[in-house]
Amino acid sequence: MRRAMASPLTVRSTPAELADRKQVIETKENIDSFPRLAAILGTELSAARTPLAKWRQFPVEITLRFGWAGGRREFVTVTGTVTARIAALCNRCLQPFVYPVREELKLLLVHTGDATGEEPGHETWELDEEFLRPADIVEEILIMALPLAPRHDDETICRPEATAAPAAERGNTIRPFADLKSQMQD
Numbered sequence: 428m429r430r431a432m433a434s435p436l437t438v439r440s441t442p443a444e445l446a447d448r449k450q451v452i453e454t455k456e457n458i459d460s461f462p463r464l465a466a467i468l469g470t471e472l473s474a475a476r477t478p479l480a481k482w483r484q485f486p487v488e489i490t491l492r493f494g495w496a497g498g499r500r501e502f503v504t505v506t507g508t509v510t511a512r513i514a515a516l517c518n519r520c521l522q523p524f525v526y527p528v529r530e531e532l533k534l535l536l537v538h539t540g541d542a543t544g545e546e547p548g549h550e551t552w553e554l555d556e557e558f559l560r561p562a563d564i565v566e567e568i569l570i571m572a573l574p575l576a577p578r579h580d581d582e583t584i585c586r587p588e589a590t591a592a593p594a595a596e597r598g599n600t601i602r603p604f605a606d607l608k609s610q611m612q613d
């Protein structure tokens with residue numbers, strides 16, 4: 428619905444157009460505004476032992492500023508911040524958890540195949556196409572920030588493997604007295 432209002436985040440422009448008008452984009456979206464990111468997280472979270480509610484509505488706050496590098500009308504820079512709350516699945520205990528992401532952007536946009544531009548302190552960002560949707564940069568930044576093997580920071584939050592594994596094998600049947608019985612036999 429928000430997309431229908433043609434937010435500057437989703438409008439396609441050339442980087443030069445954005446830099447010429449010193450475009451500033453300040454907006455609050457949610458995870459579902461980024462379909463590729465939402466699909467990756469959805470696949471990951473489908474293996475969760477207990478589902479996590481409303482993670483698609485978690486906020487993504489965005490500030491992007493476009494301009495020309497070094498005052499010359501040659502290479503476009505994008506600076507700003509992307510902050511978000513991201514749902515992940517702990518690879519140790521298969522329970523979902525949420526962690527904050529804050530990415531500082533200092534990008535120099537360069538079209539693939541063009542002369543390579545460099546600007547101190549800026550990361551070169553290659554563009555395949557003439558037109559740019561700023562939302563695509565935000566989505567790519569968030570996808571790149573995803574950890575390969577997310578885990579709870581604190582290992583003690585994770586349930587011990589010894590009790591978790593049999594429960595999964597037995598289709599999550601709870602057998603509260605089984606452990607007690609084996610302890611009594613010891």
Ligand SMILES: [Zn+2]
Binds near residue numbers: 518520522584585586
């Ligand atoms: Zn865990």
